[in-house]
Amino acid sequence: MMRTIWISRCLLLLLLSMAVTSSALAQTTDTLPSWNEGAAKQSILNFVAAVTHERSPDFVPAPQRVATFDNDGTLWPERPIYVQLAFALDRVKALAPQHPEWRDRQPFKAALDGDMKTLARAGEHGMLELVMASHAGMTTDEFARIVKDWLATARHPKFNRPYTELVYQPMIELLAYLRANGFKTFIVSGGGVEFMRPWSEQVYGVPPEQVVGSSIKTKFQMRGGIPVLFRLPEINFIDDKAGKPVGINEYIGRRPIAAFGNSDGDLEMLQWTTKASGRRFGLIVHHTDAEREYAYDRRSSFGRLDKALDAAAVNSWTVVNMKTDWKRIFKFQ
Amino acid sequence: MMRTIWISRCLLLLLLSMAVTSSALAQTTDTLPSWNEGAAKQSILNFVAAVTHERSPDFVPAPQRVATFDNDGTLWPERPIYVQLAFALDRVKALAPQHPEWRDRQPFKAALDGDMKTLARAGEHGMLELVMASHAGMTTDEFARIVKDWLATARHPKFNRPYTELVYQPMIELLAYLRANGFKTFIVSGGGVEFMRPWSEQVYGVPPEQVVGSSIKTKFQMRGGIPVLFRLPEINFIDDKAGKPVGINEYIGRRPIAAFGNSDGDLEMLQWTTKASGRRFGLIVHHTDAEREYAYDRRSSFGRLDKALDAAAVNSWTVVNMKTDWKRIFKFQ
Numbered sequence: 001m002m003r004t005i006w007i008s009r010c011l012l013l014l015l016l017s018m019a020v021t022s023s024a025l026a027q028t029t030d031t032l033p034s035w036n037e038g039a040a041k042q043s044i045l046n047f048v049a050a051v052t053h054e055r056s057p058d059f060v061p062a063p064q065r066v067a068t069f070d071n072d073g074t075l076w077p078e079r080p081i082y083v084q085l086a087f088a089l090d091r092v093k094a095l096a097p098q099h100p101e102w103r104d105r106q107p108f109k110a111a112l113d114g115d116m117k118t119l120a121r122a123g124e125h126g127m128l129e130l131v132m133a134s135h136a137g138m139t140t141d142e143f144a145r146i147v148k149d150w151l152a153t154a155r156h157p158k159f160n161r162p163y164t165e166l167v168y169q170p171m172i173e174l175l176a177y178l179r180a181n182g183f184k185t186f187i188v189s190g191g192g193v194e195f196m197r198p199w200s201e202q203v204y205g206v207p208p209e210q211v212v213g214s215s216i217k218t219k220f221q222m223r224g225g226i227p228v229l230f231r232l233p234e235i236n237f238i239d240d241k242a243g244k245p246v247g248i249n250e251y252i253g254r255r256p257i258a259a260f261g262n263s264d265g266d267l268e269m270l271q272w273t274t275k276a277s278g279r280r281f282g283l284i285v286h287h288t289d290a291e292r293e294y295a296y297d298r299r300s301s302f303g304r305l306d307k308a309l310d311a312a313a314v315n316s317w318t319v320v321n322m323k324t325d326w327k328r329i330f331k332f333q
Numbered sequence: 334m335m336r337t338i339w340i341s342r343c344l345l346l347l348l349l350s351m352a353v354t355s356s357a358l359a360q361t362t363d364t365l366p367s368w369n370e371g372a373a374k375q376s377i378l379n380f381v382a383a384v385t386h387e388r389s390p391d392f393v394p395a396p397q398r399v400a401t402f403d404n405d406g407t408l409w410p411e412r413p414i415y416v417q418l419a420f421a422l423d424r425v426k427a428l429a430p431q432h433p434e435w436r437d438r439q440p441f442k443a444a445l446d447g448d449m450k451t452l453a454r455a456g457e458h459g460m461l462e463l464v465m466a467s468h469a470g471m472t473t474d475e476f477a478r479i480v481k482d483w484l485a486t487a488r489h490p491k492f493n494r495p496y497t498e499l500v501y502q503p504m505i506e507l508l509a510y511l512r513a514n515g516f517k518t519f520i521v522s523g524g525g526v527e528f529m530r531p532w533s534e535q536v537y538g539v540p541p542e543q544v545v546g547s548s549i550k551t552k553f554q555m556r557g558g559i560p561v562l563f564r565l566p567e568i569n570f571i572d573d574k575a576g577k578p579v580g581i582n583e584y585i586g587r588r589p590i591a592a593f594g595n596s597d598g599d600l601e602m603l604q605w606t607t608k609a610s611g612r613r614f615g616l617i618v619h620h621t622d623a624e625r626e627y628a629y630d631r632r633s634s635f636g637r638l639d640k641a642l643d644a645a646a647v648n649s650w651t652v653v654n655m656k657t658d659w660k661r662i663f664k665f666q
Contacts, residue, residue, distance in 0.1 A: 063534070063540055066542075140582055184542070193583075193586065194586075197586045201396070207396055207587075208585070208586035208587050209399075209517070209519075209542075209543075209584075209585045209586055209587055210542075211586060215583060218579050218582060218583070219575075219579070220575040220576075220578045220579055220601055220605070222604070225608070226608060227578065227601070227604045227605045227608050227609075229578060229579065229582050229605075236583070242552075242553040243553075245553045245560065245562060246551050246552070246553055246562065249473055249551060249562050250526075250548060250551070250569070251542075251584055252541070252542045253526065253527075253530045253541035253542055253544060254540075254541050254542055268553055268560070271555070271560045272553070272560045272562075275558070275559060275560050276560075
């Protein structure tokens with residue numbers, strides 16, 4: 001009897017160890033299933049093999065395997081408008097009853113009327129006004145709640161689905177594949193850091209402390225013995241273009257060995273990442289699929305890809321053709 | 334024969350699993366060996382048990398186990414002067430030949446003469462001038478090299494040892510103990526972030542991306558096709574006092590459940606960490622050992638501990654008496 005128990009216990013242990021082995025094998029087989037075979041996928045696999053195999057001349061120790069990802073247009077759509085702008089417009093509508101003066105004041109009037117032409121003409125300054133009016137004036141905890149509540153109900157106008165279902169499945173697989181190979185994955189986005197952090201862990205597997213983004217200033221206050229951080233209508237940091245390497249250095253403090261973007265806003269991040277000693281990897285997502293998503297590049301006002309596309313050719317960065325390189329774009333497709 | 338192999342293979346697996354269990358036991362036995370038994374040590378053990386045992390009413394999932402540590406006076410000495418100030422003074426001396434005007438200009442003259450009285454009178458503005466002159470005007474890579482080179486040769490005036498050997502052994506054990514229990518440990522210091530990052534991983538086991546600190550601005554530049562970040566003589570962020578919760582929110586994006594400090598500069602971090610729902614932990618290192626280190630608190634100009642000491646009593650934060658709670662302060666003792 002004793003012996004039977006002993007052996008069945010052994011059997012259990014062996015089965016467990018076999019299960020671990022076969023799941024590791026399965027993982028290898030299923031690497032990046034939403035990517036079509038081709039040069040783009042192969043360049044990723046080659047790079048990861050080169051920096052992770054201990055005998056490779058390009059081996060990089062795990063703690064230095066830092067990979068940075070842009071968000072808008074790289075991990076989820078930025079068309080017809082940035083998701084965060086859709087959020088700001090909805091917030092302005094929700095707050096309008098407390099601001100009767102907005103009915104006659106631009107860019108608020110345009111926001112309330114859904115007049116995108118006038119909004120576009122309001123330019124960066126106008127956008128900033130909308131962001132300040134909709135993103136400041138509450139505590140950080142309150143803002144996180146507002147973001148979560150909005151994401152739970154808001155729908156993308158083309159796909160009629162929650163934005164969090166519109167993350168690019170091939171990129172989700174890529175994030176997980178890099179992490180499985182000892183990489184630490186960071187988001188480095190021009191978007192607001194406190195707009196992304198409430199959901200980045202659940203949706204991307206990227207915890208809040210690995211999200212770098214633009215921010216407004218906050219102020220520490222004691223309110224009846226309770227500490228709060230109050231969001232002020234003042235820009236703190238813009239994490240875009242030349243701001244991306246600055247933000248990477250300030251918030252991460254390590255130089256990435258791989259960077260992933262989709263627009264000219266990512267050019268300096270890609271340069272900072274790849275133009276250094278040792279094996280490096282740069283990748284640009286090129287929006288070429290008007291049917292399954294959107295097609296735009298050099299002449300787009302949102303997510304323009306012009307200089308960075310030229311730089312990709314010069315620097316041998318991988319350019320992903322969404323139409324041909326991705327089997328599917330979204331999980332539901 | 335087949336059966337013998339089978340059983341010996343099982344035996345091996347069982348032995349392996351037993352080895353894992355006994356090493357876990359050994360770890361428990363050796364927890365915090367440089368801490369004397371007492372209320373301070375017990376409060377740490379109780380807190381960690383409460384938030385890590387899955388059936389505990391105070392259980393906190395691992396990703397939310399964020400612990401933040403001040404650096405100067407909490408992890409290493411801040412007397413007779415801040416280590417970074419010693420660095421700045423040495424840098425000013427090294428740069429003096431290129432700046433003949435410093436011989437007649439304060440606070441540089443005082444720095445060059447080692448006239449600490451005049452330096453102290455120069456106050457915060459004077460210190461800032463010294464920091465700007467010694468910390469800006471080079472690339473981030475160059476600065477990291479300067480810091481490493483200085484730490485390799487500089488010695489503490491009282492202990493005549495490299496500063497990196499003067500980290501508090503009980504706190505090193507505490508950092509490791511928390512990490513072994515699923516905590517992510519961060520440094521949140523008033524000191525310069527780029528002064529700490531080049532050595533934080535090796536000395537504290539805290540990687541650069543988990544170091545938050547004060548910073549000056551940097552600028553991205555292409556120099557002959559090579560991207561660099563150039564350090565500008567302009568304050569970017571001061572991570573002290575009410576700046577600590579702001580920095581924690583901006584750089585980590587998660588509220589800590591445990592915070593460790595030693596001075597009034599840590600008061601707001603301790604409030605932000607402990608005055609929230611769920612089990613929380615605050616700890617203050619009280620410098621009470623003039624013989625083995627230094628003794629100072631309410632009337633000190635470096636690392637004054639006054640308001641935070643009063644707040645510790647009100648908020649039931651643990652106050653570590655360095656003289657009686659720590660078996661040894663440094664590893665070499």
